[in-house]
Amino acid sequence: MTTLDLTPAPGAAPLHRMVAAQTGAEIQAMLRNGEQLLLTMIIPVLLLVGLSVTPIIDVDGGSRIDFMAPGVLALAVMSTAFTGQAIATGFERRYGVLKRLGATPLSRTGLMLAKTLAVIAVEVIQVTVICGVALALGWHPAGSPLAVLLLVVLGTAAFSGLGLLMAGTLRAEATLAAANLVYLVLLACGGIAFPLTRFPESVRPVLESLPISALSGGLRAVLSEGAGPPLAALAVLAAWAAVSLFLTSRTFRWE
Amino acid sequence: MESPAVEIVDLVKRYGGTTAIDGLTFNAARGAVTAVLGPNGAGKTSTLEICEGFRRADGGEVKVLGLDPSRPELRARVGVMLQAGGVPPATRCGQWLRLMARFHAHPLDPAALLDRLGLTEHARTPYRRLSGGQQQRVSLAGAVIGRPELVFLDEPTAGLDPQARHACWELVRDLRASGVSVVLTTHHMDEAEKLSDQIVIIDRGRVVAEGTPSSLTGAERQLRFRARPGLCLDELLAALPAGSSAKESPAGHYIIEGQVAPGLLATVTTWCAAEGVSTDDLSIERRTLEDVFLELTGRELR
Numbered sequence: 171m172t173t174l175d176l177t178p179a180p181g182a183a184p185l186h187r188m189v190a191a192q193t194g195a196e197i198q199a200m201l202r203n204g205e206q207l208l209l210t211m212i213i214p215v216l217l218l219v220g221l222s223v224t225p226i227i228d229v230d231g232g233s234r235i236d237f238m239a240p241g242v243l244a245l246a247v248m249s250t251a252f253t254g255q256a257i258a259t260g261f262e263r264r265y266g267v268l269k270r271l272g273a274t275p276l277s278r279t280g281l282m283l284a285k286t287l288a289v290i291a292v293e294v295i296q297v298t299v300i301c302g303v304a305l306a307l308g309w310h311p312a313g314s315p316l317a318v319l320l321l322v323v324l325g326t327a328a329f330s331g332l333g334l335l336m337a338g339t340l341r342a343e344a345t346l347a348a349a350n351l352v353y354l355v356l357l358a359c360g361g362i363a364f365p366l367t368r369f370p371e372s373v374r375p376v377l378e379s380l381p382i383s384a385l386s387g388g389l390r391a392v393l394s395e396g397a398g399p400p401l402a403a404l405a406v407l408a409a410w411a412a413v414s415l416f417l418t419s420r421t422f423r424w425e
Numbered sequence: 426m427e428s429p430a431v432e433i434v435d436l437v438k439r440y441g442g443t444t445a446i447d448g449l450t451f452n453a454a455r456g457a458v459t460a461v462l463g464p465n466g467a468g469k470t471s472t473l474e475i476c477e478g479f480r481r482a483d484g485g486e487v488k489v490l491g492l493d494p495s496r497p498e499l500r501a502r503v504g505v506m507l508q509a510g511g512v513p514p515a516t517r518c519g520q521w522l523r524l525m526a527r528f529h530a531h532p533l534d535p536a537a538l539l540d541r542l543g544l545t546e547h548a549r550t551p552y553r554r555l556s557g558g559q560q561q562r563v564s565l566a567g568a569v570i571g572r573p574e575l576v577f578l579d580e581p582t583a584g585l586d587p588q589a590r591h592a593c594w595e596l597v598r599d600l601r602a603s604g605v606s607v608v609l610t611t612h613h614m615d616e617a618e619k620l621s622d623q624i625v626i627i628d629r630g631r632v633v634a635e636g637t638p639s640s641l642t643g644a645e646r647q648l649r650f651r652a653r654p655g656l657c658l659d660e661l662l663a664a665l666p667a668g669s670s671a672k673e674s675p676a677g678h679y680i681i682e683g684q685v686a687p688g689l690l691a692t693v694t695t696w697c698a699a700e701g702v703s704t705d706d707l708s709i710e711r712r713t714l715e716d717v718f719l720e721l722t723g724r725e726l727r
Binding site for chain 1: 500
């Protein structure tokens with residue numbers, strides 16, 4: 171039997187090492203989870219390929235792939251930052267994982283930082299895969315990469331805020347159901363695959379103020395039309411991020 | 426002077442209208458094993474969770490290693506084993522323990538700790554596939570991986586088989602020998618009696634008794650026997666030396682306390698012969714901790 175030196179030698183690891191360790195664990199958990207991969211990788215890629223090579227949607231004469239690629243990028247951001255994060259965090263809360271982490275030297279700020287970094291890392295993988303597939307299908311992106319980055323960062327903040335708001339207040343099962351429902355509804359009405367111009371005039375202002383519409387519309391304006399930073403879309407995302415993160419910080423329950 | 430590992434004075438905790446902890450006061454010494462005993466709902470877990478910084482007290486004062494339990498620097502100095510959960514179900518237990526190790530400056534070697542707790546062959550098994558006893562051991566490993574000064578173990582041996590229980594006891598003894606303070610809760614009287622330096626019995630959120638195991642059970646010996654229920658003990662008492670007591674608890678179990686000398690045994694057996702009482706399991710022994718516990722907290726189920 172191995173002898174262990176149990177003599178007290180307490181001490182926290184440096185913050186960057188703790189955050190790096192937790193980030194690695196979060197990324198691994200996301201990439202190993204089959205349901206998560208379905209939402210974050212498989213569905214977006216299938217939609218991208220399926221709807222750009224078949225004439226199911228009417229894109230008013232433009233290029234199908236140029237229309238689809240920005241929408242699918244927005245879907246990818248939503249699936250990781252909102253759906254995946256809400257479900258995973260909800261169950262971590264339910265299984266006492268968040269509580270137990272509260273008894274380690276990793277602070278709550280450190281934990282949130284790790285979760286954010288993990289979401290960003292998975293988004294980088296998603297964007298790489300989706301752009302690769304889209305380019306292979308003849309996508310011609312335009313516009314400023316900086317504007318795209320700004321949209322993705324604000325979109326991630328808004329969806330993370332909404333996902334954590336749900337995960338920190340609802341029961342894990344309710345979060346699972348609601349997060350999947352919201353994913354489906356926003357997939358249909360968020361301008362990802364079906365242009366908002368196909369919806370009745372009366373509901374369009376509501377749909378346009380959704381974070382997913384702002385993100386997909388903003389990305390499309392930049393990437394397909396080469397527009398400058400879409401200020402209205404950025405403002406909508408910033409507002410959602412501010413409100414949801416504020417509410418999350420007030421209501422999040424760790425147990 | 427160095428502060429105690431845990432210092433609790435007049436602690437009060439309420440959940441809604443019910444008072445879970447009602448003026449609890451005790452200390453846990455440094456370098457010692459302190460066992461907190463009590464029936465279900467006595468307030469054991471609440472007390473521990475206040476010490477661990479998970480819950481806030483509604484009254485009274487709690488100091489852990491001389492500090493307020495909410496102080497962040499305690500997270501590195503204190504190891505925690507929750508009563509249940511805490512590990513992501515899909516995570517392999519070796520991987521989880523390595524993650525816990527990376528939060529600390531001078532952790533134990535996770536592989537050596539797994540080996541010590543008999544978990545090496547399960548290192549690659551997801552937590553949810555482990556048996557209850559294996560999950561408990563993973564959780565225990567997580568409490569000590571950071572080489573803490575103080576560990577809180579909430580029912581560390583619940584659901585363990587005898588081998589795993591002994592492995593856990595060995596680890597607690599080694600922790601104590603290395604100078605680590607241990608505060609644990611348990612339902613097992615033998616565990617508290619064998620393992621701890623100090624026992625605190627709590628009931629309805631208050632301390633009902635505390636002391637070393639031997640001070641609680643007392644040096645006094647008892648004569649016990651089993652016989653048919655409802656014997657009239659008055660005559661026997663008259664024949665026993667002054668200061669003796671005799672009682673039936675529970676039915677059919679008789680306990681004679683007093684100066685347990687050879688003469689007493691003779692008196693009891695003579696009386697039994699005269700009354701035509703046949704006895705079973707006649708023995709002279711010390712009171713067990715379980716006797717003390719049931720006397721203090723009652724026999725009714727809760």
